[in-house]
Amino acid sequence: MSYYDIDSILTDAEKxxxxxxxxxxxxxxxxxxxxxxxxxxxxxxxxxxLAEMLVIANTGGPDNKTFVTFDLPRALGNDVVQALKADPxxxxxxxxxxxxxxxxxxxMDLSEEQELGSVLRxxxxxxxxxxxxxxxxxxxxxxKGKGKEEGSNLGIGGAGEEFLRGLDxxxxxxxxxxxxxxxxxxEWMDSIKKN
Amino acid sequence: xxxxxxxxNKLVQHAKRMQNLAHLPPYQTELVRAVTREVRDLDxxxxxxxxxxxxxxxxxxxxxxxxxLLVNHLSMRRNKRCLLAxxxxxxxKLEELVWNGSDVLDLAGQQAGGGANGATAAADGxxxxxxxxxxxxxxxxxxxxxxAYKGQWTDIDLTGSxxxxxxxxIDVRVLKDAGxxxxxxxxxxxxxxxxxxxxxGDVERLIAQGYLQKLG
Numbered sequence: 324m325s326y327y328d329i330d331s332i333l334t335d336a337e338k339x340x341x342x343x344x345x346x347x348x349x350x351x352x353x354x355x356x357x358x359x360x361x362x363x364x365x366x367x368x369x370x371x372x373l374a375e376m377l378v379i380a381n382t383g384g385p386d387n388k389t390f391v392t393f394d395l396p397r398a399l400g401n402d403v404v405q406a407l408k409a410d411p412x413x414x415x416x417x418x419x420x421x422x423x424x425x426x427x428x429x430x431m432d433l434s435e436e437q438e439l440g441s442v443l444r445x446x447x448x449x450x451x452x453x454x455x456x457x458x459x460x461x462x463x464x465x466x467k468g469k470g471k472e473e474g475s476n477l478g479i480g481g482a483g484e485e486f487l488r489g490l491d492x493x494x495x496x497x498x499x500x501x502x503x504x505x506x507x508x509x510e511w512m513d514s515i516k517k518n
Numbered sequence: 519x520x521x522x523x524x525x526x527n528k529l530v531q532h533a534k535r536m537q538n539l540a541h542l543p544p545y546q547t548e549l550v551r552a553v554t555r556e557v558r559d560l561d562x563x564x565x566x567x568x569x570x571x572x573x574x575x576x577x578x579x580x581x582x583x584x585x586x587l588l589v590n591h592l593s594m595r596r597n598k599r600c601l602l603a604x605x606x607x608x609x610x611k612l613e614e615l616v617w618n619g620s621d622v623l624d625l626a627g628q629q630a631g632g633g634a635n636g637a638t639a640a641a642d643g644x645x646x647x648x649x650x651x652x653x654x655x656x657x658x659x660x661x662x663x664x665x666a667y668k669g670q671w672t673d674i675d676l677t678g679s680x681x682x683x684x685x686x687x688i689d690v691r692v693l694k695d696a697g698x699x700x701x702x703x704x705x706x707x708x709x710x711x712x713x714x715x716x717x718x719g720d721v722e723r724l725i726a727q728g729y730l731q732k733l734g
Binding site: 326328330333335336345346347349352353373377380382383390 | 521523530531533537567577578581583585586592593596599600602603607
């Protein structure tokens with residue numbers, strides 16, 4: 324996660340629901356009312372790069388409040404977590420957030436959700452196995468691609484396609500790596516046999 | 519709802535798309551300008567917010583101003599990160615192109631010329647390159663650096679292909695006029711669309727630069 328990392332920058336643009344704890348005259352534009360002050364208790368979706376610091380920063384007042392409080396985004400809400408518990412492979416993470424795991428990691432830094440971590444860990448492990456399975460299969464179709472084999476592979480590929488479409492950005496990278504790795508391994512074996 | 523940082527985000531999305539492209543898309547002059555303008559506006563806001571306090575601002579006494587300042591500061595910091603990341607992604611790509619031996623400056627001119635027809639190319643004038651002037655400068659100087667570095671080992675071509683050649687001689691077709699070149703077997707005149715059977719070592723550079731195409 325470098326400063327220049329494009330994916331990490333895009334992850335920071337993911338929005339989370341926040342609630343302002345005090346009136347702020349100049350920030351009305353955040354709630355789409357630039358001329359009016361932002362009232363305490365207003366709910367606004369803020370990008371992580373903004374929310375993260377506002378949630379941590381102390382107002383410095385006697386009551387030790389923070390500027391805003393936040394809720395878990397819908398992508399990590401109870402519905403999604405329950406679905407992940409039931410079957411991690413059945414949830415299209417991408418529909419929740421293109422940077423699902425990145426978002427989740429940030430949220431776990433900010434909140435004390437004990438359960439979330441273990442659910443996500445299990446989710447990733449289960450899905451990673453599935454991803455590697457699909458990655459190898461796709462290689463098979465493109466390199467062999469003839470006769471009966473093609474038919475059977477395409478059949479599985481069709482069902483897998485939906486799963487693959489639901490991969491978040493991190494999983495996509497994993498898929499590409501697994502796919503390229505299997506492919507170059509096969510190419511190398513073939514070239515050894517030829518010579 | 520337009521918000522501070524939105525323009526910067528667009529810039530980073532451009533960078534993201536760029537990562538999967540073989541060529542370098544046009545420099546986003548307008549977006550870069552919009553983001554820097556945003557930073558300048560934010561800085562002005564901060565200055566005018568702080569002005570009445572005459573350098574003795576107490577955050578705990580004026581919490582809402584403190585919060586506004588924090589939001590402004592974070593927005594500027596965000597924009598800075600987006601700008602730097604965008605430019606770094608591009609320079610990385612440029613360095614890669616220089617190492618591959620492709621003629622970056624020539625390539626940039628060509629793409630722009632090929633994409634736009636005569637009328638728009640004329641309207642764009644000098645700004646038809648997909649590189650910013652600063653990037654052109656960077657490429658030129660990086661190329662000089664690389665040449666100086668390579669000059670230390672005259673018998674090794676550092677940017678040469680890592681693939682061992684299968685054949686000493688290859689068939690090539692000429693894609694653009696490249697003039698006359700000298701080889702061990704005499705001079706060859708490379709005119710467009712002609713075909714030659716030449717020693718691979720003699721023409722490797724020209725293939726990398728896109729003058730010749732390897733056949734077979």
